[in-house]
Amino acid sequence: MKYRTLGNTGEKLSALGLGCMGMSFAYGPTDDKESIATLERALDLGINFWDTADMYANGANEELISRVLVPNRDKIFIATKFGFRFKDGVAGPSSATGTYFDASPAWIRVAVEASLKRLKIDTIDLYYAHRIDPNIPVEETVGALADLVKEGKVRYLGLSEASAASIRRAAAVHPIAALQSEYSLLTRDVEAEILSTTRALGITLVPYSPLARGLVTNTLQVDQLTEGDFRKTLPRYQSDxxxxxxxxxxSFAEIAHGKNCTPAQLALAWVLAQGDDIIPIPGTKKRKYLEENAGAIDLNLTPEDLAAIEAVIKQYPHTGERYSEASLKLVNH
Ligand SMILES: NC(=O)c1ccc[n+]([C@@H]2O[C@H](COP(=O)([O-])OP(=O)(O)OC[C@H]3O[C@@H](n4cnc5c(N)ncnc54)[C@H](OP(=O)(O)O)[C@@H]3O)[C@@H](O)[C@H]2O)c1
Known part of the structure; x- marks a missing residue:
């Protein structure tokens, strides 16, 4: 494994992290036994940057991870997130009716204690606001988070899907170590003004869904997604x-074939090639994908490779929106 530094913190994180969401939530049937084996294999591979959130299966994902996290606490840098709440406590995808966002200081207190309890640890390494709360000045959210740092409940702060303006305002209150936003071959919004902002402030970009939720692996059958799969609600995975x-x-898979790698590896290598201040967190619940994805680390892309990839993306621009209208309202605030 290769390692990259998190923001200005000096923390060395594996250049590829591990997104754990799908182990409990969003992408079809789950298998705890295989998920635990995948987490253990990640340790063997030196993948030490694990990502979860309190809303993934309403806390069940944090509980699952704790089974490997607790006995290996010193080897893992754990990131979790707060802010999505479920009316009636029923878990569902973030676009579901009955889900709302709350980054108020009062809720942060409740959320952090609940995450610590489920993860069974004393301190969260990186704590993200899952979105910017449109109803609360970001300074209030970050002020409350800074108190958690002082109290030792959290080590570093992150934001997710924040606008450039919110990132600047947040960083003026307390250092922000990471911005977690969607970034892949198919979702490049961050290139407009986010990346220059994070770079100016020494913030690491943590791309989520770097495989476009499996689409760019050339193995996803969008017409065979199972009931309850979150992708069924997203425009990008519809028949049109x-x-x-x-x-x-x-076409992308052909480029990968020419480089003797898989499309998943090429897609991750492309994200990694966008800068040393970028640490993607591909998600999987399977050892075979984890091992395959780790191979992206040693893949070097030439200017010709990058140009060929760019040409394919340009040739097929009608990829569909990444989120539903309701969910898009919560990004880039
Ligand atoms: N901040 C946010 O708002 C936000 C939003 C979404 C996700 N996230 C975080 O980001 C992490 C990663 O994003 P993601 O999981 O949404 O999307 P992703 O990493 O782009 O893709 C995950 C999907 O790709 C499949 N996959 C992984 N490696 C593969 C391979 N080598 N070949 C074929 N298929 C492969 C997975 O299958 P299996 O599931 O079968 O392994 C899963 O269906 C999540 O786990 C979560 O922690 C954050």
Whole structure:
């Protein structure tokens, strides 16, 4: 494994982290035994940066991770997030009716204690606001988070899907170590003004869904997603854009074939190539994918490779929105 530094913290994190969401939530059937084996394999591979959130299966994902985290506490840098709340306590995807966002100081207190309890640890390494709360000045949210740092409940702070303006305002209150936002071959919003902002402030970008939720691996069958799969609610995985996306990923797979790697490895290598201040967190619940993805670390992309990839993306631009309208309202605040 190769390692990259988190913001200005001096912390060395594996250049590829591990997104744990799918082990409990969002992407079809789960298998705790295989998920635990995947977490243990991540340790063997030196993948020490693990990502979860309190809303993934309403806390069950944090509980699952704790089974490997607790006996290996010194080897893992654990990131979790807060802010999505469920009316009636029922878990569901973030776009579901009945889900709302709350980054108030009062809720942060409740949320952090609940995450610490489920993770069975004393301190969270990186604590993200899962979104910017449109109803609360970001300074209030970050002020409350800074108190958690002082109290030793949290070590570093992060934001997710924040606008450039919010990032600047937040960083003026307390150092922000990471911004976690969607970034992949198919979602490049951060390139407009976010990356220059994080770079100016010494903040690491942590791309989530770097495989476009499995789409760019050229193995996802969008017409066979199971009931309850979150992707069924997202425009990008619907039949009206299926042809465009199928052709895009098939052409992308040809480039991968020419480089003797898999599309997943090429997609991750592309994200890694965008800068040393970027640490993607591909998600998987399976050892075989984890091992495959780790291979992206040693893949070097030439300017010709990057140009060929760029040409394919340009050729098939109708990829569909990454989120539903309701969810898009909560990003870039
Ligand atoms: N901050 C936020 O708002 C936010 C939003 C979404 C996600 N996240 C975080 O980011 C992490 C990563 O994002 P993500 O999981 O949404 O998307 P992703 O990493 O782009 O893709 C995950 C999907 O790709 C599949 N996959 C992984 N490696 C593969 C391979 N080598 N070949 C074929 N398929 C492969 C997985 O399958 P299996 O599930 O079968 O392994 C899963 O369906 C999440 O786990 C979560 O921790 C954060």
């Amino acid at each position: 854009v299926a042809d465009n996306n199928h052709q895009l990923v098939a």
